[in-house]
Amino acid sequence: MLSQRDNDVLCQVGPGTPMGELFRRFWLPALLSSELPEPDCEPVRLRLLGENLVAFRDSEGRVGVVDNFCPHRRASLFYGRNEESGLRCIYHGWKFDVNGDCVDMPSEPAESNFRDKVKVKSYPAEDFGDVIWIYMGPPELKQPLPQYEWARVPSDQRRVQRWIQDCNYMQALEGDLDSTHVSFLHRWMDPDQATPWDPQQRQRRRTTASGQALLYREGAPKFSVKETDFGMVYGARRPAGDEGFYWRVTNFFMPVVTMPPQPTSWFGHAWVPVDDEHMSCLAFSWNPNEPLNTPMGSNNGNIQLERVQMPFSDGFIIDTWRDVRQALNNYGIDRKLQKTGNFTGIGPQRTQDVMVNETQGWISDRTREHLGTTDLAIIAARRMLLRMARELEDGVEPRAAQQGDLYHVRAIDVVTEESTLAGVLERHVDIATATV
Ligand code: FES
Ligand SMILES: [Fe+2]
Numbered sequence: 001m002l003s004q005r006d007n008d009v010l011c012q013v014g015p016g017t018p019m020g021e022l023f024r025r026f027w028l029p030a031l032l033s034s035e036l037p038e039p040d041c042e043p044v045r046l047r048l049l050g051e052n053l054v055a056f057r058d059s060e061g062r063v064g065v066v067d068n069f070c071p072h073r074r075a076s077l078f079y080g081r082n083e084e085s086g087l088r089c090i091y092h093g094w095k096f097d098v099n100g101d102c103v104d105m106p107s108e109p110a111e112s113n114f115r116d117k118v119k120v121k122s123y124p125a126e127d128f129g130d131v132i133w134i135y136m137g138p139p140e141l142k143q144p145l146p147q148y149e150w151a152r153v154p155s156d157q158r159r160v161q162r163w164i165q166d167c168n169y170m171q172a173l174e175g176d177l178d179s180t181h182v183s184f185l186h187r188w189m190d191p192d193q194a195t196p197w198d199p200q201q202r203q204r205r206r207t208t209a210s211g212q213a214l215l216y217r218e219g220a221p222k223f224s225v226k227e228t229d230f231g232m233v234y235g236a237r238r239p240a241g242d243e244g245f246y247w248r249v250t251n252f253f254m255p256v257v258t259m260p261p262q263p264t265s266w267f268g269h270a271w272v273p274v275d276d277e278h279m280s281c282l283a284f285s286w287n288p289n290e291p292l293n294t295p296m297g298s299n300n301g302n303i304q305l306e307r308v309q310m311p312f313s314d315g316f317i318i319d320t321w322r323d324v325r326q327a328l329n330n331y332g333i334d335r336k337l338q339k340t341g342n343f344t345g346i347g348p349q350r351t352q353d354v355m356v357n358e359t360q361g362w363i364s365d366r367t368r369e370h371l372g373t374t375d376l377a378i379i380a381a382r383r384m385l386l387r388m389a390r391e392l393e394d395g396v397e398p399r400a401a402q403q404g405d406l407y408h409v410r411a412i413d414v415v416t417e418e419s420t421l422a423g424v425l426e427r428h429v430d431i432a433t434a435t436v
Contacts, residue, residue: 001366001371002366002367002382004367006382006386007364007366007367009386009390010170010366010382010385011168011276011363012276013049013050013169013273013276014049014050014276015050018390020049021137021389021393022255022388022392022398024136024138025141025397025398025401026137026146026254027126027143027145027146027404028134028136028256028270028272029131029132029133029272029282030046030048030055030133030272031044031046031131032131032132032160032161032162033127033132035055035132036055036056036063036132038061040059040082041057041082043055043056043077044056044319045068045316045318046274046280047278047312047316048134048272048274049273049275050276051067051136053065053066053068053123054077054087055125056082056087056098058082058085058087058097059084059085063098063126063127064087064099064100064125065123065125066120066122066123067120067121068316070120071094071118071120071121072091072092073091075089075090077120085097085103088104092106093105093106093107094106094107094118096119096122101119102116102118102119102120103115123135123136129148129150129151129152129160130151130155130160131160131284141397141401143401143404144405146404146407147404147405147407147408148253148257148407148408149288149410150284150286151284153286153287153288156292157286157288157289157290157291157292158285158286159284160282161305161321162280162281163283163305163320163321163322164278164279164320165278165279165281165322166327166362167278167362167363167364168273168278168279168362168363169273170364170382171360172269172279172353173258173271174381175353175357176252176258176260176268176271177234177252177258177377177378178374178377178378179234179248179250179260180221180236180374181356184343185352186343186349186352187343188343189340189341221236221237221248222236222237223235223236223373223376223377224237224376224420225380227384228406229399229403230251230400230403230406230407230409231251231253231254231255231400232251232380232381233421233425234376234380234421235247235250236248237419237421243416244416244418245416245418245419246415247412247413247414247416247418247421247424248260248412249261249411249412249414249421249424249425250377251268251409251410251411252377252381253400253407254388254398254401255385255398256270258271259410259411261411261412261413262411266285266287266410266411267283267285267286268283268284268411269281269282269283269284270282276363302348303350303354304348305321305322305324306321306324307319308321310322323350323354325346325347325348326354327359331352331355332347333345412425414428416428
C-alpha cells in the first residue's frame with residue numbers, strides 16, 4: 001500500500017514532477033528505428049513523459065525529435081515537408097533541423113535575423129540496437145547510451161517490437177518484478193499444450209519443462225532483493241528437490257527496464273511512460289551467440305499487433321502499435337479455454353499481462369491494495385524510485401544514469417544448492433555477466 005502522495009509521485013511523469021525529472025536523466029527507448037526507415041521518410045508522432053513530439057529522419061539519416069507545435073503559430077510539424085535536412089512547417093514554410101535550429105524562414109524579409117532567434121524544442125536522439133533512444137534532460141547531464149547486450153549484438157541476433165498500453169508505466173513494470181504471477185496468470189494445465197497457435201513456443205516449453213514444472217509446483221517463492229549500480233536485482237527461490245533450489249534472478253535497470261530470466265534465450269522490456277495514463281512497451285529478445293530464429297525470441301508468445309493512430313483527450317494523435325486483443329473485446333477471453341486449457345482463457349502470454357496491467361485502471365489506486373510476502377521486489381522498486389526522485393529534488397543526481405557501461409549484465413535462471421541471493425550472484429557471475 002502507498003499513500004496517495006507517494007502514488008502520485010511514483011506515477012506522474014510530466015515536466016517538473018519529481019519522477020518526470022528523474023526519468024529525464026536517462027536515455028529512453030522510445031521508437032523502433034524501423035519506424036523511421038529511411039532518410040526524408042514520413043515523420044512519426046509520439047508522446048513521451050507527457051510531451052507531444054514529432055520524430056523525423058533527415059536527408060543525412062540523422063534522427064530529430066522536436067516539439068509537435070511549430071514555434072511560429074503552433075501548427076503541427078507532423079504535417080511538415082521532410083526535405084533537404086530539415087522539417088519544413090507547411091503553414092508558412094519555416095524549416096527546422098534535427099537540433100531544433102530554424103534554418104529557413106521564407107515568410108520574413110531576407111535581411112531579417114529573426115530566424116536566428118527562433119528554435120523549436122528538440123531532444124537528442126540516437127539509433128542504437130534497432131531502437132531510437134531519446135534524452136529529455138538537461139544537456140550538460142547527458143550521458144553515453146546504456147550498453148545493453150541486446151542492443152550491442154548484430155541485428156540478426158536480436159528482435160524488438162513495441163506497443164502501447166492504456167495504463168501507467170509502473171503497473172507494467174511491477175508485473176515483471178512479480179515472479180509469482182507466472183505460476184498463476186501464465187499457467188497452462190498441460191505445459192505441452194502451451195500456446196497451441198505457436199509451435200516454436202510449444203517446442204520451447206518442452207525443452208524447459210522441468211523449469212515450468214518447478215514454477216507450477218511452488219506458487220509462493222522466497223524473495224530477496226539487492227540494490228546494484230544499475231538499479232536492483234531480485235531473486236525468487238523455489239525448492240528443487242535434491243538439487244537445492246530453482247532461482248530466478250530478475251534485473252531492474254533504472255529507470256524502466258526489466259529483464260526476467262529465460263533458459264533458452266534472453267529477453268526483457270522497457271516500460272516507457274507516454275504520459276501518466278499510458279505507456280509504450282519496448283520488448284527485446286536476443287541470442288548472444290547466434291542468429292535468433294524465432295519471430296520474437298520467447299518472450300511475447302504470439303501477441304498480434306496492429307498499427308494504429310491513437311487519439312488523446314487533448315486532440316493529439318500518436319502513431320503506434322497495439323494488441324488486437326484489448327479491453328473492448330475482453331482481450332479475446334475464451335471461457336471454455338479457461339476451464340480446460342489455461343488459467344486465464346486468454347491465448348498469448350503477453351496479452352495476459354496486458355490484460356492485468358490495464359484492468360487495474362489507468363493509474364492503480366495503491367492506497368487500497370494489500371501486499372503480501374511475495375510482493376517484496378515491488379515494494380523495494382517503489383521505494384528505490386521514490387527515494388531517487390526525492391534525492392534528485394534535493395540535488396542528488398541518480399548514479400545509475402552514469403553507469404551505462406554496467407547495463408550489459410544478464411538475468412539468471414539456475415538450479416543450484418546456493419540458498420542466498422548473494423551466493424547465487426557470486427557463484428554464477430559467469431551467467432550474470434555478458435561477454436559482448
Ligand atoms: S505555424 Fe509553422 S511556419 Fe507558421
Ligand atoms: Fe507475465
